[in-house]
Amino acid sequence: MRVFLAGASGVIGRSLVPKLVAAGHEVTGMTRSEQSAERIRASGAEAVVCDVFDGQRLGQVVAQAAPEVVVHQLTALPERFDIRKIDYGPTDRVRTEGTRNLIQASRAAGAQRMVAQSIAFLYAPEGGTVKDEEARPFTDSPSPLDSAIRALVDMEGQVTGTAGLEGLVLRYGFFYGPGTYYAHDGNLAEDTRKRRQPVVGKGSGVFSFIHVDDAADATVAALTHGEPGIYNVVDDEPAAMREWIPAYAEALGAKKPLRVPKLIGRLVAGPMATHMATELRGASNAKAKRELGWQPSHASWREGFREALG
16 A cells, blocks of 8 residues: 655654554655655655645645555654643644645545544543543633644544545544653653652543554554544553652652642643643543554553553
């Protein structure tokens, strides 16, 4: 199968390219730098350097690849995550304007299917603590998460609502593993070692994690499995913040995290961080396991953290 992977040098792309090649697919990976293109070629795939906002160039490179499936893994997130200063604007533009350009190029090139990256931590804090794909996105969340979720909803609608294109959206959980914020050399690991990742309030926000390799495996499965629609790609154990942060710190060999009152957390880190720490909803992977024929090899972050960080 011919696959065009936009965002081939991103967190998932680095794991996904060799998996696609090993599965026998003809892969063309798109990136924005020649240095990243060389890494893609070293993995056995073709590589093109292109900016998704250059519509003319994008149309040319997608047409030349003649893909049957286009995989949309484009983001513009910073290398260092700081929840107090995060600017989702560049990624919001990728997910709205960039998605329109990629869909247009994909349709013109005759692609039949698109598999796109989204997030599983976008659900509104209402009802149960674990959500399926029918639950409401939290578009009225604290800033700047509100604009990010609205951009995601726009992107998801484009991907699943374009006539003549089988659109699948994969809502990934929080990534851990190589190249992520939670990796040994990631800045969230650094913050945890310095006890800058406290448990806020009751630590009742529920997080769903996914190892990057499992996310890549689900993406490979979605090339040929599943009806168009939305799928949560997370592990089997959504967990409250008060459970996973101490386990993460232990896996790093760090001291136990501090505990701070909700009000202090809001004053220091802001409303978005406090929402995630105390109100976030987890996600169910039942649909993805059932319809994509996929199982996470890291069924729980508990074992996954120890393996990735031990």
